[in-house]
Amino acid sequence: MKTLENYSTDCGINLLAMRDTLDVLGGKWKLLILHYLITREHEINTFKKMEREITGISAKMLTKELRDLETNKLVHRAQQDTRPITVRYSITPYGKNAEILIQQLVTWGKNHRAQLTGKVVL
Amino acid sequence: MKTLENYSTDCGINLLAMRDTLDVLGGKWKLLILHYLITREHEINTFKKMEREITGISAKMLTKELRDLETNKLVHRAQQDTRPITVRYSITPYGKNAEILIQQLVTWGKNHRAQLTGKVVL
């Protein structure tokens, strides 16, 4: 992990925190996956279901992103003793902390789209 | 721009908004640049100054990211009539809307780092 030493200029602590967040949640899919699992907290979310319902993601990416999220304790993986094997993914209590962040992303995106079409919504 | 048609399943509107945001603000540098310009709103921020002070960014990336942000009206570019030419970049009033989002990123990052080191800060 990075240390503060590299960012000692100015408001380095905030920059470091932002980079941490971007490292953990950045990229094309992670926040979308968290959003998916948060809004479907009370459903059974298998790998296949997620691959089908998260538009555009490939199995390879879904695996990788889920592993990363699991490593950071944001997502829980529960392998079922079925045949064939199924796996249930769920958001962790800690993972739900991202909900505020996600809501901000949604709000900003809606406002930006309105901005572009001329209807400013503040 | 994308349309809602492609995301008609479930809470498609929110997903679309998230993707919009990730498209406009996503990637390694854009939010860091906005943060830089917001916290230095009353300074004169030239290209060179930014290149020096935003740790790790290359001229190529800085140019590209600033162009993208300008296109989305988040950043203003003002070329000065000096010799040699200097350029001042500043956050736009609209660009300041990102401040809430950025603050969330900072908060999340700080909390996550505390989480990893055992000190949970909620």
Added chain:
DNA sequence: CTGTATCCGATTGGATACTG
């Protein structure tokens, strides 16, 4: 079903040299 392994094209992004 839930992945892994491999191939391979597309994209990212740094280094360097150069222009106005």
Added chain:
DNA sequence: CAGTATCCAATCGGATACAG
């Protein structure tokens, strides 16, 4: 100073085939 142009390595990420 503020970029642009070029080269090139590394990574991303889709498609496909295969394994447990």
